[in-house]
Amino acid sequence: MIVLRNVSKIFNARSGPVTAVDNVNLQVEQGQIYGIIGYSGAGKSTLIRLLNGLEKPTSGSVVVAGQDIAQASGEALRQARLKISMVFQHFNLLWSRTVSENIAFSLQIAGAPKAAIQRRVQELIELVGLNGKEQAYPSQLSGGQKQRVGIARALANSPDVLLCDEATSALDPQTTDAILDLLLDINRQLKLTIVLITHEMHVVRKICHRVAVMEAGRIVEEGEVLSVFTHPQQPITRQFVKQTTEYSSADTPFNADLVDAAAGAVLKLTFVGQSTRQPIVGELTLKYALPFNILHGKMTQTANGTFGELWLQVPASGSQLENILADLHAHAISTEVVKNV
Numbered sequence: 001m002i003v004l005r006n007v008s009k010i011f012n013a014r015s016g017p018v019t020a021v022d023n024v025n026l027q028v029e030q031g032q033i034y035g036i037i038g039y040s041g042a043g044k045s046t047l048i049r050l051l052n053g054l055e056k057p058t059s060g061s062v063v064v065a066g067q068d069i070a071q072a073s074g075e076a077l078r079q080a081r082l083k084i085s086m087v088f089q090h091f092n093l094l095w096s097r098t099v100s101e102n103i104a105f106s107l108q109i110a111g112a113p114k115a116a117i118q119r120r121v122q123e124l125i126e127l128v129g130l131n132g133k134e135q136a137y138p139s140q141l142s143g144g145q146k147q148r149v150g151i152a153r154a155l156a157n158s159p160d161v162l163l164c165d166e167a168t169s170a171l172d173p174q175t176t177d178a179i180l181d182l183l184l185d186i187n188r189q190l191k192l193t194i195v196l197i198t199h200e201m202h203v204v205r206k207i208c209h210r211v212a213v214m215e216a217g218r219i220v221e222e223g224e225v226l227s228v229f230t231h232p233q234q235p236i237t238r239q240f241v242k243q244t245t246e247y248s249s250a251d252t253p254f255n256a257d258l259v260d261a262a263a264g265a266v267l268k269l270t271f272v273g274q275s276t277r278q279p280i281v282g283e284l285t286l287k288y289a290l291p292f293n294i295l296h297g298k299m300t301q302t303a304n305g306t307f308g309e310l311w312l313q314v315p316a317s318g319s320q321l322e323n324i325l326a327d328l329h330a331h332a333i334s335t336e337v338v339k340n341v
């Protein structure tokens with residue numbers, strides 16, 4: 001659905017040239033929810049503006065739904081952009097128009113017949129859960145409701161691609177989750193391709209199928225969300241993954257006092273997919289007749305699967321510890337010896 005080839009964008013600022021996007025290659029499949037994560041200044045906004053033709057690349061090609069957006073101009077660009085909608089962080093609603101009128105606006109501009117507009121608006125109101133709010137003005141709505149209007153408005157022209165520019169960054173955590181659920185629902189119901197930019201890994205974890213990590217204009221890591229979470233390669237990706245855990249340093253998530261200095265090695269086990277279903281601690285306890293001590297455990301859901309992390313203290317060393325690790329690997333469980341006591 002979207003293919004970016006060797007895309008760079010260099011701005012000529014007063015202080016000199018700024019490379020906002022640096023040789024980016026990217027592919028988003030039809031029906032995918034694709035996350036682009038990075039800190040402020042990484043180039044995310046520029047990249048998303050390249051996708052809807054608001055910026056032209058300095059070099060490279062940007063193809064969306066078969067159309068080269070970078071080459072298109074005039075009427076062709078206008079038509080292409082009708083199929084690429086955007087949802088904004090600060091909603092960008094028309095404050096003097098009601099909810100219905102905001103949603104109807106782009107259809108009116110396109111010259112759709114009145115009855116068709118009314119039908120479409122009602123359909124969208126129901127889709128985003130705003131029944132009863134048709135005649136309300138944006139100032140009478142909560143942040144989450146405003147974003148529902150923003151999403152309904154973006155869907156009015158039945159786009160091929162929905163771009164979300166930090167769509168939940170102005171919302172509290174509960175409202176963020178409700179809006180993310182709505183996006184997931186829309187993706188499933190309409191098979192709509194969604195590209196979102198964010199600085200929050202929680203957003204990526206909850207709804208994205210794939211993620212690209214951006215740093216200084218480049219994509220430094222890319223992959224399926226589940227595999228990026230379980231095997232982050234770059235330091236910046238590890239930092240983002242840590243955002244979604246309750247501990248912020250490289251330290252373990254449990255109180256160090258729980259570890260008995262004389263009671264053996266501390267292991268971190270990571271389970272992915274099917275391996276999350278195995279009663280592995282019970283099996284090991286029986287097999288080795290050892291009192292495995294659970295220090296901490298958690299399961300995390302992503303859009304393409306579940307992974308679990310478990311910290312254990314194992315009163316074993318030497319060849320016995322090696323055998324335990326080999327057994328875990330045979331069950332497709334990754335291990336890390338956090339501390340070898």
Ligand SMILES: Nc1ncnc2c1ncn2[C@@H]1O[C@H](COP(=O)(O)OP(=O)(O)OP(=O)(O)O)[C@@H](O)[C@H]1O
Nearest residue numbers: 011013018020038039040041042043044045046047
């Ligand atoms: N029109 C412009 N002229 C000059 N420099 C620009 C322009 N737009 C963006 N930049 C620069 O390009 C770099 C990337 O900016 P961009 O806004 O794309 O990053 P971002 O990841 O979206 O950050 P934020 O989340 O803060 O918006 C920054 O160094 C920024 O200063």
